[in-house]
Amino acid sequence: MTTPITVFFPASGTDNDAMMTSQLNQTGIVKETIQLISPTHSTTAKHIICNHLWSSKTIIRMAEMVQTPYALIVTTPQPISLGYQALARMLQVAIDIDAAMVYGDYRIEKENGIQPCPVIDYQKGSLRDDFNFGPLWLINTKMLKSAAQELTATHHYSGLYELRLGLSRQSAMVRVPEFLCTTLETDRRTSGEKQFDYVNPRNREVQIEMEAACNKHLQAIGGWLKPDFTTPVLDTPSFDVEASVVIPVRNREKTIADAIKSVLIQKTDFTFNLIVVDNHSTDNTGLLISELAKNDNRIVHLTPERHDLGIGGCWNLAVNDARCGRFAIQLDSDDLYIDENVVQHIVNAFYEQQCAMVVGSYQMVNFNLEPIPPGLIDHREWTPDNGRNNALRINGLGAPRAFFTPILREMMIPNVSYGEDYAVGLRISRQFQIGRIYEPLYLCRRWDDNSDAALDIDKINTYNTYKDRIRTIELEARIRINGK
Known part of the structure; x- marks a missing residue:
């Protein structure tokens, strides 16, 4: 098949949508583009109406519509400039190793110029829901359809998260360490401000869904622990001070x-x-x-x-x-x-x-x-x-x-x-x-x-890689406890 990719991208309701479609068509390997639109948006383009952009229903509808061997999900509504032969490169890697998903580095256009934004390799312990895959996710369609069947259909916010967890259970999540596109910066907060997003009470409903999705994944791979604990003996040994x-x-x-x-x-x-x-x-x-x-x-x-x-x-x-x-x-x-x-x-x-x-x-x-x-x-x-x-x-x-x-x-x-x-x-x-x-x-x-x-991207990546490694070690230990 000479056009093996179907692309799904969030519509912005501006001229950027037509520009994005044109850019994708010019690659020569995209069969069709499908816009993700809100209920108040109208378009003559092929589309999916999304009450919640990354809900499980959105992902399930994508899986139903895609007929090509691969699906590209663009995760940002911001304008994207594809790198030279970027999609062809991603496709090549996906085919060569039968990856579940391929992602890669990108650049961000900021007020003070264009800056590189390398991402990090996926590990078994990369379970945090804010893992940065960049804005381009190339997914094996058979694995997408399989993962979509296991999604919690009532979830409004955790669709993408549960999807990539499901994909990771099927095959490799592969990072291409090359700059694949350039996009606009949307979150200008420092790393010190972003790190508390998951405990912000305004995000509580989102976090409940993310926790449920993570539990489901841990149970599937044998890493979930029952609430059985060892009780420490706190009164021994003796200490000079309490x-x-x-x-x-x-x-x-x-x-x-x-x-x-x-x-x-x-x-x-x-x-x-x-x-x-x-x-x-x-x-x-x-x-x-x-x-x-x-x-x-x-x-x-x-x-x-x-x-x-x-x-x-x-x-x-x-x-x-x-x-x-x-x-x-x-x-x-x-x-x-x-x-x-x-x-x-x-x-x-x-x-x-x-x-x-x-x-x-x-x-x-x-x-x-x-x-x-x-x-x-x-x-x-x-x-x-x-x-x-x-x-x-x-x-x-x-x-x-x-x-x-x-x-x-x-x-x-x-x-x-x-x-x-x-x-x-x-x-x-x-x-x-x-x-x-x-x-x-x-x-x-x-x-x-x-x-x-206010960490730079290299330090952020170093820290995130370390924590993912810690999670990987702990997850493997828990799987061993469960005898899986």
């Missing part, structure tokens, strides 16, 4: 004193200390810690002998120190506890919920501690029964985090400075229940010095 707050820090002279003071004012009915791991700061951070430690013997000031520690390595150093308490409680060096009862509240939660890890909630603030959107981050998407399964889909577990020290010593935290808390949280959740506190415990500062405030 709790330790742990602050890894490097070069935070503007904020470290505030963080430490927010710990020292804590009121508890047990003894606690504060372990500050100064990872070879080159500013006045170390001096500020030392001065505060002179006046309060609860402060344990550690400086690693090694120079290759990330945040995770600093945590392991603190947790394995003999002075660490029964529970190790997190505080970042630029954040603060919200009041004087946080440590008591967290320790109570361990005993009340009989868990190995507790995660609280936090309020987003600026450097001056003034509330900023999206406000309270409480991760109410978590449920005791399914939280650990949904944790494979979402990008984080929340904060502040606290751990039963003997278990943390056993499982360890990866020696990295991004995703280390998520990695150990996934590992703990495989066996133990994670407790939750939905009241705000923590003021999380967003400012220019945050490590994830």
